[in-house]
Amino acid sequence: MAAIVVAKIKVTDSDKYENYKPLAKHAIELFGGRYLVRGSEPHRIEGDTSEARYVIVEFDSVDTVHRFYQSPEYQKAREARAGAAIAEIIALQGI
Numbered sequence: 001m002a003a004i005v006v007a008k009i010k011v012t013d014s015d016k017y018e019n020y021k022p023l024a025k026h027a028i029e030l031f032g033g034r035y036l037v038r039g040s041e042p043h044r045i046e047g048d049t050s051e052a053r054y055v056i057v058e059f060d061s062v063d064t065v066h067r068f069y070q071s072p073e074y075q076k077a078r079e080a081r082a083g084a085a086i087a088e089i090i091a092l093q094g095i
Contacts, residue, residue: 002094003062005033007055009085016084023077031068033057058094065091 011017028035037056042049059065068074069089081087 001061003059003065004036004092004094005055005057005059005065006090006092007057008050008088009053009055010051010087011053011085013084017081020077020081020084023080024074027068027071027073027077028057030073031059031064031071033059033064033068059091062091062093 035055035057037054039053039055042052042054059068
């Protein structure tokens with residue numbers, strides 16, 4: 001069953017964050033992930049929103065999400081992101 005990863009990213013160092021993006025893209029694609037939303041700014045419909053980038057990626061399963069997140073390839077991306085952004089990342093079971 002598909003899994004959707006939702007990442008809410010507050011970029012604190014945009015120059016440094018640019019190093020993270022290609023590394024993350026490589027790791028996502030390595031595990032069969034498919035971007036649905038990448039870097040989109042929210043258009044508030046209801047409630048409060050904070051300034052953040054949103055990234056939504058579809059994987060084939062929650063298990064694949066965990067393997068992706070723990071992979072050496074994504075660990076390298078996370079290291080590149082350190083000090084460049086604050087991230088909230090969740091995985092949701094699809095239907």
